[in-house]
Amino acid sequence: MARPIRxxxxxxxxxxxxxAVRARAGGARLWAVVKAxxxxxxxxxxxxxxxxxxxxxxxDLDEAARLRDLGVTKPILMLEGxxxxxxxxxxxxxxxxxxxxxxEQIAMLERAxxxxxxxxxxxxxxxxxxxxxxxxxxxxxxxxxxxxPAVGAVGFMTHFADADGPAGVAEPLARFERAxxxxxxxxxxxxxxxILRYPQTVADWARxxxxxxxxxxxxxxxxGGLGLRPVMTLASEIIAVRDLAPGDRVGYGGTFTAPAAMxxxxxxxxxxxxxxxxxxxxTPILVDGQRTGTVGRVSMDMLxxxxxxxxxxGVGSRVTLWGEGLSCDAxxxxxxxxxxxxxxxxxxRVPQVERA
Ligand SMILES: *Cc1c(COP(=O)(O)O)cnc(C)c1O
Numbered sequence: 001m002a003r004p005i006r007x008x009x010x011x012x013x014x015x016x017x018x019x020a021v022r023a024r025a026g027g028a029r030l031w032a033v034v035k036a037x038x039x040x041x042x043x044x045x046x047x048x049x050x051x052x053x054x055x056x057x058x059x060d061l062d063e064a065a066r067l068r069d070l071g072v073t074k075p076i077l078m079l080e081g082x083x084x085x086x087x088x089x090x091x092x093x094x095x096x097x098x099x100x101x102x103x104e105q106i107a108m109l110e111r112a113x114x115x116x117x118x119x120x121x122x123x124x125x126x127x128x129x130x131x132x133x134x135x136x137x138x139x140x141x142x143x144x145x146x147x148x149p150a151v152g153a154v155g156f157m158t159h160f161a162d163a164d165g166p167a168g169v170a171e172p173l174a175r176f177e178r179a180x181x182x183x184x185x186x187x188x189x190x191x192x193x194x195i196l197r198y199p200q201t202v203a204d205w206a207r208x209x210x211x212x213x214x215x216x217x218x219x220x221x222x223x224g225g226l227g228l229r230p231v232m233t234l235a236s237e238i239i240a241v242r243d244l245a246p247g248d249r250v251g252y253g254g255t256f257t258a259p260a261a262m263x264x265x266x267x268x269x270x271x272x273x274x275x276x277x278x279x280x281x282x283t284p285i286l287v288d289g290q291r292t293g294t295v296g297r298v299s300m301d302m303l304x305x306x307x308x309x310x311x312x313x314g315v316g317s318r319v320t321l322w323g324e325g326l327s328c329d330a331x332x333x334x335x336x337x338x339x340x341x342x343x344x345x346x347x348x349r350v351p352q353v354e355r356a
Contacts, residue, residue: 003268003301004237006351008323009041013214013229014049020227021208022052025195028202029054031077031188033209034063040274040346041213041232044070045354050212055097057207061090068094077121077188077207080131081105088112088150099123099157101131106141110148117152120145121188124179126172128161135179142183155186155204164193164217169201193217196226215339216329223327232343233323234274234350238265238287238315241307250304251296256281262295263307267319270301274345275321279303279335286320287313 032053038046055075101123125132187203192211
């Protein structure tokens with residue numbers, strides 16, 4: 001028999017989350033963000049379950065080509081645009097929409113001769129200081145783009161640095177609106193957090209990612225309360241049980257010492273499956289549907305769960321690492337990270353099953 005670990009994908013929840021996001025996004029069209037293999041959920045699976053989206057957004061040309069091969073004819077937004085002039089013929093051939101965030105990209109477009117023009121969204125840096133032109137350069141850059149024969153429609157984009165945090169969107173939104181005032185073209189600003197918290201930002205197109213996968217973009221608000229259902233459940237089983245005497249230590253480095261007699265279960269899941277190695281003792285985990293905590297260091301293929309309060313649990317008991325019944329957000333918070341990272345890190349060796 002194979003190792004009992006598996007990732008279970010609820011594609012009905014994926015479609016349901018899209019509908020829930022749409023209900024919050026006014027009339028905005030939605031680019032379902034499917035970068036990083038659809039946040040670990042599988043690109044083809046996500047494209048199928050999210051067929052009601054108005055388009056898809058990602059980063060890799062290979063993944064965009066795969067979407068076209070899968071029969072996707074809707075707009076595909078390339079979130080970092082093209083990386084070299086040699087990419088542009090592919091953008092034209094595949095009908096991709098490019099984010100343009102740099103002078104270098106504008107120059108590449110000015111020099112390009114393409115069989116058909118590429119639609120672009122000019123990205124403005126409104127405070128993230130990652131990608132994008134300074135807002136005051138928007139008008140001039142827009143003129144250059146409009147004059148380039150390789151360029152089709154020109155729209156405008158920004159990305160919020162703190163839509164999920166205390167700074168909010170007021171300042172960057174004002175900068176974006178000032179820079180683009182009076183310029184014709186579509187607008188796209190909002191990620192999941194902005195859609196859910198700042199409906200005034202949804203504009204023509206919104207770009208939900210994490211909410212589609214049933215996780216919360218907020219540290220202080222749970223996915224369930226936002227009407228979102230988990231899509232990925234990482235499940236496994238107990239493969240051994242042992243009794244600990246007070247003072248016994250557990251795992252590499254012996255970082256956990258039993259304060260009293262305890263019963264623990266060894267779970268077939270480790271960091272090589274994508275479980276975070278930094279999850280400390282006490283990270284929430286479900287055994288037979290009951291919430292308990294991990295014990296000791298996570299190793300490559302195994303981790304340990306406290307079964308002291310679950311006397312019925314034994315070898316073969318079902319374990320949920322995250323997903324249905326235990327939000328990925330809670331596990332991520334305990335491990336000092338965000339659900340995004342856990343979902344994306346699901347390892348290729350974990351068998352995948354689908355449930356509609
Ligand atoms: C990843 C990404 C998104 C989606 O963000 P979520 O927080 O997952 O909703 C939107 N826009 C851009 C530019 C992104 O890179």
